[in-house]
Structures are given as C-alpha cells and as structure tokens.
Amino acid sequence: MFKRSKDNKIERNQISYHSMRDTSLIRLFILPTIILLVVINVFPLFWSLILSFSNYSAKMLTQWGENPEMIGGVNYSRILADPDMWNKFITTAKYVLLSVGGEMILGFGLALLIQLKFKGREFITTLLILPMTMSPVIVGLMWRLFYNPNWGMFNYLLGLGRIDWISDPSRNLYSIVIVDIWMWTPFVMLLSIAGLSAIPQYLYEAAEIDRASWWSKFRRITLPIVYPILLVALIFRTMEAFKIFDLPMGITGRGAMAPPLIAMHLYNISFVTWKTSYGSAIGYIILIVIIAITSIFIKYLNKAKQ
Amino acid sequence: MAEIVRKKKNITRYFVIFIIIVITIIYLMPFLYIIYTSFRPWTDILEYPPKIVFKPSIGSYIRIFTSRTVYPPGEKLTEEEMANLSWYERIVYNETNEEVIRIGDLPRRYLNSIIIGVASTAITIILGTICAYGFSRFKVRGKDDLLFFILSTRMLPPVVVVIPVFLMFRFLGLTDTHIGLIILYTAFNVSFAVWVLKGFIDEIPIEYEEAAMVDGYTRFQAFRMIVIPQAATGIAATAVFCFIFAWNEYAFAFLLSRKIAQTVPAWLPYQMGVLGYDWGAAAAGTILFLLPALIFTIILRKHLVRGITFGAIRK
Incomplete structure (x- = not known):
C-alpha cells in the first residue's frame, strides 16, 4: 500500500537532476521535516522504551542527570500476569471486532446502494460523510446528550423505555460501538465508492450477456476488484479503533463507570495514579499488538495485489 | 415484455432511492437533535x-x-x-x-483553537511542501525508507509517545503554551502533508520546471513560480485537512493544556457540570465547534478519499 511503483519517466529525470549535484539543496529541503519528526516522535519512542524498563513516576522529583532505577522487564511481566489487564485487552478486542465489523458491512452496503445514479447523489454522499471529520470527543459529547435516559431522543425515537446507555457498565461498551459505527461507516463507504467506481463497466456487460446472476456478478467481479481497497479501510479502522480514547472520553468520561478500554486505562495509570513506567510498558504492548495486527493485514494486501 | 421489465426496473430504482433517503435522515438524526436542542x-x-x-x-x-x-x-x-x-x-x-x-470562557478557547490550528497548519504546509518537493524531484538516497519512516511516525499511536512528550514538555516548560501544541500538531501533521503533497507534486510534469530552468530560472524560482501555482489546489486541500486534524485533536490538548492554551475539545466536554447541566448550552457549544469542520468538509469533499488514505488512493 505504501510503496508506489516507480514511474520510469520520473526515474530518468531524477538521474539527470542528480548530475546537477544539488545535494546541499536536498538536505535543505528534507532535513527540517526529518529533524522535527525525530525530536517529537522517535526520541520519545526510545525514551518510552527506557522508561518501561525502570520504576519511574512522573510525580517523583528527580534531579537532572539522576536516573531512575532500572528494574528490567518487571513491568512487562506484571502486566502479562495481571488478569485485569487481560480483561482490558479482551474488551478492547471486542470493541474493535464489533465496531470495525459493523463499519465494514454497513459502509460497503451503503456504497453498493449509492452506486445507483440519481439526481442528488452527490448531495446525499456529502451529507453522509459529515460525521467523519467531526472531533471524536465532541461527537461523544453530542451522543451523550442524545443518549440521555431522561430527555435524550435516542430511546424516544427507537421507542425504548428509559434505558441508561451511558452509566450502565453492561451496556455502555455497546453504546460507544454504536457511535463509532455512526462516525466511521462513511469512511468505509467513501473508500468502497472509490473502489467500485474503478470497476470497468464492460465486465458487467459481458456478464450480462452470459446471463450471470446478480450474486455471481458480485462474487466474481465486484468483490475481487474492491477487495484490496476494503483491506486498506480495514487496516486504517483497526488501528484507530484499537487505540480509541477520545470517543469514550466524550461519552462516558474516564470515571469508574467507563468501559475497560486499554487506552483509557493507560491514561489513568500514567496521569492519574502516575505510574509512569508501568504506563510506558502498556503503551509498548499496545504498539506491538497494533504492529502485529496491521502486518498480518498488509501481508494479505500484498497477496491481493499480485 | 420489455415494457414490464422497464417498469419493474423503475420501481426498484425508486425503492432504492427511497431507502437511501431514509438512511440519510436516520443518519443525520443525532446531529439534527443537537441543532434542535441548542435552539430550545x-x-x-x-x-x-x-x-x-x-x-x-x-x-x-x-x-x-x-x-x-x-x-x-x-x-x-x-x-x-x-x-x-x-x-x-x-x-x-x-x-x-x-x-x-x-x-x-468559550471565546478564549475558540481563539486558542484558531491560533493553534492556523499556526500549525501554516508551518506544516511550508515544511511539507518543500520536503515533498525534495522527495518528488531529487534522487534521495534511501528515499523509500525515508518516506516509510515519515509515514510510520504518523501511524504511531499517540498513547505510546504521550508519556515522554508530557515529560519533555514539562521539562522545557511548554505545558499549557500555544507554542507547545503548535509544535506537536505540526509534527503529527507533517508526515501526512508530505505524503499527500508528494502525490500532488508528482502529477506536475517535470518538463515545466526543466523548461523554466533552461530559460535561466534558478531551482528556487522554478519551485516558487512553476510548482507552487500548479500544486495550489493540492496544497489548499492538504492545508484544510491539517487544520481539521489540529482543530479536532483531543488527547494531547487534554493532557498538555490547562487554561491559557486550552482548545475547545479539551474544554467543552467538561462544562456539563460547571454549567449546572445546561444541556442547551452544551449543544450550542457543540454546534459552534463543529461548524467550521463541517464547512471545510463540504468544500473538501472531492479530495476526501485522497486525504484519508494519505494519497494512496486517488480518484
């Protein structure tokens, strides 16, 4: 996905530019960005790794140059041995599965429906993509009002009684899933539309002549061509859903009634109880899980592209 | 026979349109509800x-x-x-x-959001455009690796770097300052900007610059007078994206700003108690905050696919 095939023409021109020897210009153009990224992203990443092997707390007043005690992998082994942590990872996995699954199905279905050419199609698509660029925490706040059991409209419109969607721990994970699906279905829809519009029309015409059924057209033409783009959507959504933080913060806040999602837990550990090193270790475990999941998807993606 | 088939097709067509409209209305319900609440x-x-x-x-x-x-x-x-x-x-x-x-407190927070959003977007676009131009036009050693590195910094979950960034900011005294959040948002947007802008600049034929440089333009002049105007639409679209990201960002703003540099997302959700559960005011604040992003989304809709996939998919 991330490596574009090289255009021969550009390659040729680049060689001719190289002979002009503007290497100093290259540095001038590229280095500022690289330096900024190293300072703000790479340096903290390594710092975090070192912290995760120590017993530092940001509340301790350490002198500059005085290093916190290194305790090896104790933080990691404590996390892995903690059943509560496992519970949090499982809840997060459930969240990812439900929300991303829902988004993929609904988004692709919506894209198929909206394939139909009709007047006002552009307008409808624009209306549908609006939730996507809203701030997640504000979307959460908006839904908190909408869900409110006493005067919110959600229960009223669905004809439900006064169901508490926010502070009931057995339910509020699902209410966040609903909002996540609401917010990100347009993302999958938009990518699917882009994928569907790339299918050459003559394939369907040929299938029409062969009197292929709707289902076999879908299975043999539509799905294989859209598949890579659906995988891209899946990768993006999984990564985002796994580290979900702002949406639940807007809906439930991070109090005792909040669902046990891993990123929220990390904030509580690091900035409420100030176990900085322990939090860093959790962060690293999250990073490893995300990298593992996405590299599996990317493997599928590369296979699909061949 | 053909008549019947056509009629049947027409009926399904209207049925599908009807379903799409119903879905759209259901979809907009939470949003309509907030508008409604804010005016009650x-x-x-x-x-x-x-x-x-x-x-x-x-x-x-x-x-x-x-x-x-x-x-x-x-x-x-x-x-x-x-x-x-x-x-x-x-x-x-x-x-x-x-x-x-x-x-x-709202006008102040709103102003903070605008200052931080605009400043970080401006810096991001300047850095991103020249960097993208460098990657697009020069033969850079290890180009693919460097580009992948740039992208990977964006994919990094904030939860991993948030602790060291917090410590770093505290040490440098950047907590609760505009400049701190501007630097942070610039760093998080620049990788995105480089990727999307590189796509836009790649589309400009290199012959234009070559012709200009044969005519005696320096490389900088060629960049400024040929490439920038040609890529203007792409640059504008990227800028709008960066602004929306900065405008919406919550996790860092929540952690690194308390009062002086606090942005709206870090402030608004916590007003419920302060306002004595004034749901109307919360809804009004939500509308005022969402409005700029909504307007930008509508302007941007043609470039949206390209933006959300970091330029990987072009329509």
Whole structure:
C-alpha cells in the first residue's frame, strides 16, 4: 500500500537532476521535516522504551542527570500476569471486532446502494460523510446528550423505555460501538465508492450477456476488484479503533463507570495514579499488538495485489 | 415484455432511492437533535417526550458565551431596570433569571483553537511542501525508507509517545503554551502533508520546471513560480485537512493544556457540570465547534478519499 511503483519517466529525470549535484539543496529541503519528526516522535519512542524498563513516576522529583532505577522487564511481566489487564485487552478486542465489523458491512452496503445514479447523489454522499471529520470527543459529547435516559431522543425515537446507555457498565461498551459505527461507516463507504467506481463497466456487460446472476456478478467481479481497497479501510479502522480514547472520553468520561478500554486505562495509570513506567510498558504492548495486527493485514494486501 | 421489465426496473430504482433517503435522515438524526436542542428555550429542554413544535430561542448560545449569576429568588427587576438591559441580557433574564456578569470562557478557547490550528497548519504546509518537493524531484538516497519512516511516525499511536512528550514538555516548560501544541500538531501533521503533497507534486510534469530552468530560472524560482501555482489546489486541500486534524485533536490538548492554551475539545466536554447541566448550552457549544469542520468538509469533499488514505488512493 505504501510503496508506489516507480514511474520510469520520473526515474530518468531524477538521474539527470542528480548530475546537477544539488545535494546541499536536498538536505535543505528534507532535513527540517526529518529533524522535527525525530525530536517529537522517535526520541520519545526510545525514551518510552527506557522508561518501561525502570520504576519511574512522573510525580517523583528527580534531579537532572539522576536516573531512575532500572528494574528490567518487571513491568512487562506484571502486566502479562495481571488478569485485569487481560480483561482490558479482551474488551478492547471486542470493541474493535464489533465496531470495525459493523463499519465494514454497513459502509460497503451503503456504497453498493449509492452506486445507483440519481439526481442528488452527490448531495446525499456529502451529507453522509459529515460525521467523519467531526472531533471524536465532541461527537461523544453530542451522543451523550442524545443518549440521555431522561430527555435524550435516542430511546424516544427507537421507542425504548428509559434505558441508561451511558452509566450502565453492561451496556455502555455497546453504546460507544454504536457511535463509532455512526462516525466511521462513511469512511468505509467513501473508500468502497472509490473502489467500485474503478470497476470497468464492460465486465458487467459481458456478464450480462452470459446471463450471470446478480450474486455471481458480485462474487466474481465486484468483490475481487474492491477487495484490496476494503483491506486498506480495514487496516486504517483497526488501528484507530484499537487505540480509541477520545470517543469514550466524550461519552462516558474516564470515571469508574467507563468501559475497560486499554487506552483509557493507560491514561489513568500514567496521569492519574502516575505510574509512569508501568504506563510506558502498556503503551509498548499496545504498539506491538497494533504492529502485529496491521502486518498480518498488509501481508494479505500484498497477496491481493499480485 | 420489455415494457414490464422497464417498469419493474423503475420501481426498484425508486425503492432504492427511497431507502437511501431514509438512511440519510436516520443518519443525520443525532446531529439534527443537537441543532434542535441548542435552539430550545430553557424551560422546555428537560421536557420528555420532547415537543416537536416550539418557539426557537437563542438563549443557549448566549449562555455558552457568558458567565452569569442567579438573581436571588423572589427578586424581580423593575420596568426601568429591564429597559436598561441589553437584548441578550434580557433574554437571559427572561429564560433563566440570571444576570450576565462577564464574557464566558468559550471565546478564549475558540481563539486558542484558531491560533493553534492556523499556526500549525501554516508551518506544516511550508515544511511539507518543500520536503515533498525534495522527495518528488531529487534522487534521495534511501528515499523509500525515508518516506516509510515519515509515514510510520504518523501511524504511531499517540498513547505510546504521550508519556515522554508530557515529560519533555514539562521539562522545557511548554505545558499549557500555544507554542507547545503548535509544535506537536505540526509534527503529527507533517508526515501526512508530505505524503499527500508528494502525490500532488508528482502529477506536475517535470518538463515545466526543466523548461523554466533552461530559460535561466534558478531551482528556487522554478519551485516558487512553476510548482507552487500548479500544486495550489493540492496544497489548499492538504492545508484544510491539517487544520481539521489540529482543530479536532483531543488527547494531547487534554493532557498538555490547562487554561491559557486550552482548545475547545479539551474544554467543552467538561462544562456539563460547571454549567449546572445546561444541556442547551452544551449543544450550542457543540454546534459552534463543529461548524467550521463541517464547512471545510463540504468544500473538501472531492479530495476526501485522497486525504484519508494519505494519497494512496486517488480518484
């Protein structure tokens, strides 16, 4: 996905530019960005790794140059041995599965429906993509009002009684899933539309002549061509859903009634109880899980592209 | 026979359009509800089941903009005092029996959001454009690796770097400053900008610059007078994306700003208690905050696919 095939023409021109020897210009153009990224992203990443092997707390007043005690992998082994942590990872996995699954199905279905050419199609698509660029925490706040059991409209419109969607721990994970699906279905829809519009029309015409059924057209033409783009959507959504933080913060806040999602837990550990090193270790475990999941998807993606 | 088939096709067509419209309306429901709540007068907000027909009031918008105190119970303003009140004070008095004491916290937070969003977008675009140009036009050693590195910094979950960034900012005294958040948002947006802008610049034929440079332009002049105007649409679209990201960002703003540099997302969700569960004001604040992003999304819709996939998919 991330490596574009090289255009021969550009390659040729680049060689001719190289002979002009503007290497100093290259540095001038590229280095500022690289330096900024190293300072703000790479340096903290390594710092975090070192912290995760120590017993530092940001509340301790350490002198500059005085290093916190290194305790090896104790933080990691404590996390892995903690059943509560496992519970949090499982809840997060459930969240990812439900929300991303829902988004993929609904988004692709919506894209198929909206394939139909009709007047006002552009307008409808624009209306549908609006939730996507809203701030997640504000979307959460908006839904908190909408869900409110006493005067919110959600229960009223669905004809439900006064169901508490926010502070009931057995339910509020699902209410966040609903909002996540609401917010990100347009993302999958938009990518699917882009994928569907790339299918050459003559394939369907040929299938029409062969009197292929709707289902076999879908299975043999539509799905294989859209598949890579659906995988891209899946990768993006999984990564985002796994580290979900702002949406639940807007809906439930991070109090005792909040669902046990891993990123929220990390904030509580690091900035409420100030176990900085322990939090860093959790962060690293999250990073490893995300990298593992996405590299599996990317493997599928590369296979699909061949 | 053909007639019947066509008729049948037409019926399915209208049916699908009908379904699409119904879905769209259902989809917009939460948003419509917030608009509706923000315009309801104070006295009906807590009514259940909600009234559909009501007299709209902008009281909620005034309340989110102001700080007020409640008049002592039983105390009534005289006719003369009423006449001295300005229009917004009169609305507040009539609705909630409160006195406006000063401008509230929202304008300040809103201004912070604008300052941080605009400044970080400007820096991102300057850095991103020249970097993208460098990657697009020069043969850089290890180019693919460098580009992948740039992308991977964006994919990094904030939860992993948030602790060291917090410590770093605390050490440098950047906590709760505009400059701190601007640097942070620039760093998080620049990788995105480089990727998307590189796609846009790649599309400009290199022959234009070559011709200009044969005519005696320096590389900088060629970049400024040929590439920038050609890529203007792409640069504008990327800028809007960066602004929306910065405008919406929550996790870092929540952690690294308390008061002076606090942005709207870090402030608004915590006003529920402060406002005494004033749902109308919360809804009004939500609308005011979402509006810029919504307008930008509508302007941007043609480039949206390209933006959300970092330029991987071009329509």
